[in-house]
Amino acid sequence: MGIFDFLTGEFIDVIHWTDNTRDTMVWRFEREGHEIKYGAKLTVREGQAAVFVHEGQLADVFSPGLYMLETNNMPIMTTLQHWDHGFKSPFKSEIYFVNTTRFGNLKWGTKNPIMLRDPEFGPTRLRAFGTYTVKVADPAVFLREIVGTDGEFTRDEISYQIRNIIVQEFSRAIAKSGIPVLDMAAATQEVGKLIAEAIDPTLKQYGLSLPELYIENISLPPAVEKALDARTSRGMAGNLDEHMKWKAAEAMTIEGSAAGNAMGMGMGAGLGMQMGNMTMGAGPWGGATAPAAAAPPPPPPVEHVWHIADAGDVTGPFSKAALGRMVTDGKLTRDSMVWTQGQDGWMKAEDVVELAQLFTVMPPPPPAA
Numbered sequence: 001m002g003i004f005d006f007l008t009g010e011f012i013d014v015i016h017w018t019d020n021t022r023d024t025m026v027w028r029f030e031r032e033g034h035e036i037k038y039g040a041k042l043t044v045r046e047g048q049a050a051v052f053v054h055e056g057q058l059a060d061v062f063s064p065g066l067y068m069l070e071t072n073n074m075p076i077m078t079t080l081q082h083w084d085h086g087f088k089s090p091f092k093s094e095i096y097f098v099n100t101t102r103f104g105n106l107k108w109g110t111k112n113p114i115m116l117r118d119p120e121f122g123p124t125r126l127r128a129f130g131t132y133t134v135k136v137a138d139p140a141v142f143l144r145e146i147v148g149t150d151g152e153f154t155r156d157e158i159s160y161q162i163r164n165i166i167v168q169e170f171s172r173a174i175a176k177s178g179i180p181v182l183d184m185a186a187a188t189q190e191v192g193k194l195i196a197e198a199i200d201p202t203l204k205q206y207g208l209s210l211p212e213l214y215i216e217n218i219s220l221p222p223a224v225e226k227a228l229d230a231r232t233s234r235g236m237a238g239n240l241d242e243h244m245k246w247k248a249a250e251a252m253t254i255e256g257s258a259a260g261n262a263m264g265m266g267m268g269a270g271l272g273m274q275m276g277n278m279t280m281g282a283g284p285w286g287g288a289t290a291p292a293a294a295a296p297p298p299p300p301p302v303e304h305v306w307h308i309a310d311a312g313d314v315t316g317p318f319s320k321a322a323l324g325r326m327v328t329d330g331k332l333t334r335d336s337m338v339w340t341q342g343q344d345g346w347m348k349a350e351d352v353v354e355l356a357q358l359f360t361v362m363p364p365p366p367p368a369a
Contacts, residue, residue: 016043026153142207
């Protein structure tokens with residue numbers, strides 16, 4: 001140590017710390033030989049705490065304020081050893097500044113899917129991620145259990161351990177909560193509170209606290225999400241009866257339009273042939289008259305297709321011939337509910353004139369005894 005450094009150390013008696021890194025949790029005040037001058041001024045700002053360590057033993061913790069490093073404001077120092085020279089010699093000690101503000105925007109997430117038993121889907125897996133904030137609640141415990149003699153301790157040195165604790169407690173909290181997977185999105189606040197309460201005892205052993213924990217997303221495996229999308233699509237159809245009516249009406253409109261176009265083309269062709277025959281017919285010179293062309297047949301009737309309702313499920317459409325085979329196989333009875341385009345609601349098969357003849361070959365049920 002040069003003479004200039006020695007003199008500078010002797011005359012500088014103001015100890016303080018200003019941090020602009022935003023990630024430093026603990027910083028040690030550096031002095032040559034750890035000699036802190038007796039009567040030096042210690043400034044502890046809001047959001048800080050100063051831990052005084054003498055010969056490897058934690059002597060005192062200073063909260064925000066201005067202190068004179070003397071025995072009258074360090075009662076614990078008097079129990080560590082007897083000070084000679086009326087405490088006029090420099091302290092052979094260390095001072096650690098601890099940042100007690102919240103460190104936010106820290107990330108956590110599950111590396112592997114968590115297995116759980118859902119009341120609706122059964123055994124399933126899910127992933128989750130979010131953010132949290134951490135704060136030094138007990139500077140003395142934090143320095144003793146985590147920091148040790150590290151002269152500059154950052155949040156990255158403890159964030160990995162905290163993430164592991166969060167994921168472990170998240171797995172336990174989810175398994176014990178009994179909250180269905182579909183309701184977890186609405187219960188993220190409740191789940192986050194459960195996790196924070198479960199983590200608190202462990203973090204207290206480190207001198208830390210977890211003021212906030214947020215769950216940003218809970219996701220399911222792709223196969224389960226695909227099944228949920230299909231289920232949602234079915235729900236979007238609304239009332240199945242009205243949906244089938246609309247689909248049938250749309251199909252009939254398309255078929256009717258196609259039949260109308262075909263009829264118009266047929267009529268146009270017939271008129272053209274008739275005019276050609278008139279041109280080739282007998283004239284004033286007594287030529288032979290060609291036979292008149294026959295009128296084209298009308299378009300075939302549109303066959304009805306039928307839908308069958310059974311225990312809330314709707315099947316079809318089926319042609320009349322297919323329904324006849326179902327009557328033979330016993331899959332369609334007189335009491336089966338059927339519907340077709342243009343029919344006013346569901347009706348029993350035996351009450352539909354077009355289908356009643358399917359049951360004529362089958363005897364009605366015997367009368368009650």
